[in-house]
């Protein structure tokens with residue numbers, strides 16, 4: 001069994017809104033690059049499947065050469081190899097076409113896991129496009145994966161609860177975060193071992209860009225108007241002031 | 253423009269899409285996913301019993317081509333995200349997800365970088381597919397019902413074995429006027445009962461940050477934020493929540509945020525109207541007592 005996890009390296013998503021700056025309509029290049037948060041959940045889910053079903057696990061990414069050092073962390077969590085397509089497009093169609101090319105170079109991929117959404121573009125589109133390009137089924141927001149009678153059984157989170165789904169063919173699953181797939185922290189030995197694992201670098205292919213023009217990217221203004229309530233003396237007084245203020249403004 | 257809505261039979265979600273559709277047409281058509289009567293007035297309505305997105309994509313693509321739809325609207329939801337991207341590839345159509353604004357001439361807005369930026373796009377080709385973020389458009393009042401004809405599904409790729417509804421006692425998060433949310437700072441699952449007490453006394457609902465969901469203290473259905481519920485209450489209590497942009501993205505339309513955090517530097521105070529710098533365990537029990545006394 002061969003499992004692929006799609007992982008994207010992104011600019012630091014923890015930068016607070018007040019410190020966020022753009023250059024050329026993208027996050028400022030000074031921000032440190034890190035693994036997407038949901039992609040880490042996907043890697044953790046992939047590693048657990050690998051351990052449970054003795055599968056092999058390949059990390060596939062489309063990004064820049066400097067991302068390799070971040071992607072090695074994914075390998076250290078339990079991947080066997082890394083396949084990186086070198087490119088800098090943000091277009092979902094172009095990215096999906098390149099990921100497809102990389103996946104097709106691997107043999108017999110049975111299942112592809114992706115993060116629910118990238119931690120920069122936040123769009124939740126690329127994985128579903130890739131699925132359709134490969135002729136795989138696409139299932140978003142997957143919380144749990146198991147094999148049963150030669151089929152995959154997955155739990156998909158929905159707005160009101162969850163669905164249990166089963167399928168026999170190939171699929172791309174987008175992985176949501178649950179307590180069971182909180183990413184493991186690789187031990188020092190794995191980090192060293194990851195440095196020796198194979199990294200395949202592929203030149204990008206030209207994909208058709210999506211017929212959409214990006215007109216602008218702006219940072220919305222956030223006005224800070226916080227009124228700090230006194231807390232030194234009596235918590236009961238603080239509670240009374242708060243409730244009074246909320247009632248004044250007819251909010252409760 | 254010929255517009256098609258694809259949505260479950262859920263009046264609020266559907267109502268929001270109907271509001272959006274008015275930017276493009278007078279009366280949209282509709283594919284209702286799941287069972288039940290279709291509320292509202294649509295030009296044509298189709299209905300499909302299968303609720304698994306992966307099974308619908310092919311036949312939806314055929315319908316869109318046959319009828320010549322130019323705009324396809326879905327909610328940014330599990331169903332919507334399951335359909336939108338594969339459908340866009342099938343139709344070679346542009347897709348923009350999590351749309352929060354619609355401007356004339358096929359210009360749409362969506363947030364990126366966890367809501368720290370907003371991008372504006374112009375759609376250059378039709379059909380175009382949009383998934384709409386909840387709570388950014390007032391839900392239209394759906395009058396009457398529309399009869400539907402069945403949409404059949406040729407290929408079932410994925411089987412639905414079971415569905416589980418998470419029981420929510422009281423008001424659903426999306427509809428609550430008061431939300432009391434807790435984050436990783438709450439420290440333990442059992443401490444959420446305190447937040448439930450406040451919510452009960454204020455006729456509200458309990459929400460959470462991804463931090464608290466990751467800890468397993470609350471159900472994922474209670475997560476508020478860009479990958480959780482998008483909410484728009486009158487008052488939002490953020491207790492032990494740091495105020496990451498991705499969390500704030502879910503409460504952009506909350507009128508008043510009350511933050512209780514022991515770290516005065518916490519980012520949540522930048523979004524808050526009222527701030528209390530304190531260990532929540534000192535304040536929340538007293539708040540409960542005061543509310544009880546006043547009741």
Ligand SMILES: Cc1cc2nc3c(=O)[nH]c(=O)nc-3n(C[C@H](O)[C@H](O)[C@H](O)COP(=O)(O)OP(=O)(O)OC[C@H]3O[C@@H](n4cnc5c(N)ncnc54)[C@H](O)[C@@H]3O)c2cc1C
Pocket residue numbers: 013036037038117118119120122434435436437438460461462463464475476477478479480481491492493494495496497498499502512513514515518530531532533
């Ligand atoms: C693509 C993407 C999507 C995301 N989507 C979401 C989303 O939908 N929703 C979401 O919430 N997050 C989301 N996140 C995660 C987000 O970035 C943060 O990691 C998360 O919101 C942090 O949760 P938290 O504030 O509970 O935890 P922390 O950041 O750990 O904050 C805990 C806070 O509690 C305070 N505290 C501790 N003890 C006490 C006490 N006794 N009394 C008072 N205060 C105390 C601390 O000072 C701190 O501020 C997303 C991230 C990415 C990359």
Ligand SMILES: Nc1ncnc2c1ncn2[C@@H]1O[C@H](COP(=O)(O)O)[C@@H](O)[C@H]1O
Pocket residue numbers: 006007008009036038039042060061062063092095099113114115116117118119121122123124125126127
């Ligand atoms: N450049 C990329 N390299 C690898 N995986 C990607 C890339 N872009 C997107 N993905 C995968 O697709 C998911 C959804 O991406 P997006 O549509 O950008 O939100 C991400 O969480 C990744 O798992």
